[in-house]
Amino acid sequence: MEFHLHDTQKPVALDPHRFRVLCCGRRWGKTTLSIDQMKGRAAIPQSRIAYVAPTYQQARDIAWEQLKKDCAQAAESINESRLEIKLVNGSLIVLRGWESIETLRGQKFDLVVLDEVAMMRNFWTNWQEVIRPTLTDTKGEAIFISTPKGFNHFYELYTLENDPVVNEHDEWKSFHFTTYDNPHIPKEEIDAARISITEDRFAQEYMADFRKTEGLVYKEFDRKKHLISADDFDEDEWNIVETIGGVDPGFRHRAVALTIKKTGSGRYVVSDEWSKTGKTDAEIAEYVAALNWDKCYPDPENQGCIEELERRDVNVREVVKGRGSVANGINVVRELFNTNRLFIIKERCPNLIWGLETYSYDEPKLNPRLDENPKKENDDEVDALRYPLMMDAHDEEPETGQYRPDWISRRR
Secondary structure (H helix, E strand, O other), X not given: OOOOOOXXXXXXXXXXXXEEEEEEOOOXXXXXXXXXXXXXXXXXXXXXXXXXXXOHHHHHHHHHHHHHHHHXXXXXXXXXXXXXXXXXXXXXXXXXXXXXXXXXXXXXXXXXXXXXXXXXXXXHHHHHHHHHHHOOOOOXXXXXXXXXXXXXXXXXXHOHHHOOOOOOOOOEEEEEEOHHHOOOOOHHHHHHHXXXXXXXXXXXXXXXXXXXXXXXXXXXXXXXXXXXXXXXXXXXXXXXXXXXXXXXXXXXXXXXXXXEEEEOOOOEEEEEEEEEOOOOHHHHHHHHHOOOOOEEEEOOOOHHHHHHHHHOOOOEOOOOOOOOHHHHHHHHHHHHHHOOXXXXXXXXXXXHHHHHHHOEOOOOOXXXXXXXXXXXXXXXXHHHHHHHHHXXXXXXXXXXXXXXXXXXXXXX
16 A cells, blocks of 8 residues: 655654644645545554545545555455445444444544544534544544634634643644645646635635635624533523524424523523424424423424424414515624624534534625525524524514514614
């Protein structure tokens, strides 16, 4: 098994730190490096290695063919359906998708490579509960590789080497490389990309620069300002006067229920989330009924779920939908972030945070019209947030009884 690394890949390959974080531009060579590191570890008899991409199909598309080719002569068996290679020396390499990361629970590995980390939902929970324990018995290593996508969990991961508590034993090391650092990519091609795409997109994708996602809907959301810890939230101290909730039903896509605490001063705290796939209307209603919200604001287009909620005596309130309602609701949420009146308990709402940092408008409309709706992607949690917040503002409008998008700013 031969290794062919360029000059900026070699220092990473030789670095002794247990946890290596690589922030790199597109086409820098992260797949080549990943395969190099997996093969190097697999050369040690009886080693167990896992490569994890955001989805199973991506794991197959990104790494499988090259890994299979490079390991062919040393392989005892190659399982195409399970994406597993067993070598004659007893080592095992498995490829998995983050969407089914639970399948790794209870196993042990000497090396785990996590690719496109910025695209992985609910990262911290799955890292701490599923992946990290697999490295305990073996004192195994992990490599985290990604191009950045806003200031999400990958940014937090990248900065861990500077955390004196987490990195007390000098186990974490971060690296930064741009597409220019790959000598096999013609510089003129990268220069051509620089003038043909927006500055922010080039900075993120080619220069591996942490920036707000281009076209982001909730660009006002700031982790430093709007995330609080569960330890800092006491209902009496915050003067909680009401609990409201938003429901976005789904079966194939995610069904979401958000619990929101309202204070006497008109602030809101998203205290919990429930985000699941494969849930029927009856199952969703059963869960929501047990929460005992004062008011429930479900998606009005799902009449079946509304009927199930009402059957369980949930106080269902109307959500107005129609032309301009999405944009108006978005403006309400933006205003709450702008005025620091909307907070989220970070440990309990990872999927909502993901949605806020990825929900965006179609390119290249970076200055969308007021009535323009975002893409229907990563919208389940943010829809469940929008329904109760925009309608709670409507419910408190005393002058006309009609929803006005500027009302929330006029009453602060």
